[in-house]
Amino acid sequence: MNVQVAIIGAGPAGLLLGHLLYRAGIDAIVLEQRSPEYVLGRIRAGVLEQVAVDLLDEIGVGTRMHAEGLVHGGFDIGYGGGRSRIDLHGLTGGKNVMVYGQTELTRDLMDARAAAGLKTVYEAEDVSVHDFDGEKPRVRYVKDGVSHEVRCDFIAGCDGFHGVCRASAPKNILRTYERVYPLGWLGLLSDTPPVSDELIYIRHPRGFALCSMRSRTRSRYYLQCSLADTVEQWTDQLFWDELKRRLDPASAAALVTGPSIEKSIAPLRSFVAEPMRFGRLFLAGDAAHIVPPTGAKGLNLAASDVRYLARGLSQFYAGDSHGIDTYSERCLSRIWKAERFSWWMTTLLHNFPEANPFDQKVQEAELDYLLHSPAALTSLAENYVGLAFED
Ligand code: RFL
Ligand code: PHB
Numbered sequence: 001m002n003v004q005v006a007i008i009g010a011g012p013a014g015l016l017l018g019h020l021l022y023r024a025g026i027d028a029i030v031l032e033q034r035s036p037e038y039v040l041g042r043i044r045a046g047v048l049e050q051v052a053v054d055l056l057d058e059i060g061v062g063t064r065m066h067a068e069g070l071v072h073g074g075f076d077i078g079y080g081g082g083r084s085r086i087d088l089h090g091l092t093g094g095k096n097v098m099v100y101g102q103t104e105l106t107r108d109l110m111d112a113r114a115a116a117g118l119k120t121v122y123e124a125e126d127v128s129v130h131d132f133d134g135e136k137p138r139v140r141y142v143k144d145g146v147s148h149e150v151r152c153d154f155i156a157g158c159d160g161f162h163g164v165c166r167a168s169a170p171k172n173i174l175r176t177y178e179r180v181y182p183l184g185w186l187g188l189l190s191d192t193p194p195v196s197d198e199l200i201y202i203r204h205p206r207g208f209a210l211c212s213m214r215s216r217t218r219s220r221y222y223l224q225c226s227l228a229d230t231v232e233q234w235t236d237q238l239f240w241d242e243l244k245r246r247l248d249p250a251s252a253a254a255l256v257t258g259p260s261i262e263k264s265i266a267p268l269r270s271f272v273a274e275p276m277r278f279g280r281l282f283l284a285g286d287a288a289h290i291v292p293p294t295g296a297k298g299l300n301l302a303a304s305d306v307r308y309l310a311r312g313l314s315q316f317y318a319g320d321s322h323g324i325d326t327y328s329e330r331c332l333s334r335i336w337k338a339e340r341f342s343w344w345m346t347t348l349l350h351n352f353p354e355a356n357p358f359d360q361k362v363q364e365a366e367l368d369y370l371l372h373s374p375a376a377l378t379s380l381a382e383n384y385v386g387l388a389f390e391d
Contacts, residue, residue: 013285014158020310049386069100078202
């Protein structure tokens with residue numbers, strides 16, 4: 001078959017790009033190696049910046065998000081047995097974030113794609129990308145034992161960190177930058193009311209913790225854990241007991257516990273691949289970069305990448321290649337700032353096994369400075385709600 005754009009991966013980046021292109025009148029196919037149920041079963045991001053909210057509105061997919069999502073104008077930092085509120089709204093001149101799960105956003109995009117009759121091939125096996133150094137790239141895949149070939153103008157690699165697109169980029173051009181943190185996040189989802197109306201990020205000598213939510217009746221909690229830990233070893237009871245130890249006394253007393261619906265351990269990593277374009281192959285989202293989840297930036301970066309890519313491709317079909325020629329550079333300028341912020345927030349709030357007493361004192365001083373400096377608080381808030389676009 002022939003299409004203008006072949007999108008590899010039906011995570012948030014691929015589905016969002018698919019719909020942006022559809023709205024721009026560009027014909028695309030999405031190839032995904034997993035089933036829809038598997039994709040929806042991955043419990044991940046929860047916080048959307050204004051840019052992601054605006055994009056969903058732009059493509060007419062924001063109705064349920066506005067009805068069910070929770071607008072947050074601040075969050076708390078728990079420290080030294082107390083809590084300090086970061087007034088995002090006040091510090092940024094009126095900006096907020098939207099708490100709406102990645103699962104729900106993905107479901108909305110899947111539904112919109114199906115309603116528009118757009119083609120998505122789930123459980124596509126052995127996806128491979130070819131000839132993207134020329135003008136007529138090809139993508140091959142196998143579905144139900146039958147081989148297929150897609151001829152296209154462009155390939156969008158939205159296939160996540162372990163995908164095939166970055167792995168197919170020429171090794172002499174691809175450069176990667178990486179930091180792996182010696183710790184993980186153990187996440188637990190439960191149908192219990194959140195402990196607080198807003199998120200709480202906690203620095204504690206026993207390790208970081210985060211109280212988040214999906215709705216007024218569904219909570220998402222995280223605990224810093226060792227990478228050697230297993231989910232089986234963390235019974236629900238152990239999880240709740242440990243969370244209570246890391247919470248301030250008032251929150252610990254208010255915490256409602258219950259059976260977990262999901263539990264998983266995620267490693268923490270910072271990673272950037274440069275450039276993000278190889279001829280007619282573009283990388284977007286986790287395929288090109290990873291941030292540790294502390295700054296809530298991963299999904300938002302995926303949204304900003306595909307915003308640039310969709311605009312660049314629309315311009316290309318209107319006769320102007322400037323947008324795709326500057327795609328990599330413009331994305332990376334935003335990505336590195338989010339990498340810096342996510343690394344900083346991770347360093348500020350976690351308990352690093354290799355930290356010596358000096359490191360710990362500096363970390364405490366940094367937090368103390370932050371919580372008492374309007375300038376530092378403004379910088380935190382500006383980054384958390386999302387940096388403005390340059391164009
Ligand atoms: P995804 O979601 O990984 O989707 C990639 C898709 O590509 C498919 N795929 C292939 N398809 C075909 N052929 C192949 N060879 C393929 N290889 C892979 C995969 O099956 C998958 O469906 O990447 P995408 O679309 O770039 O989206 C990125 C986000 O998922 C990610 O950045 C966020 O979840 C990160 N993240 C957070 N981001 C936020 O903005 N705010 C948050 O609050 C937030 N919290 C989090 C997070 C990530 C977490 N984990 C688990 C790492 C919290 C956690 C715990
Ligand atoms: C989440 O709700 O899953 C979540 C929220 C904020 C983060 C990371 C994850 O920084």
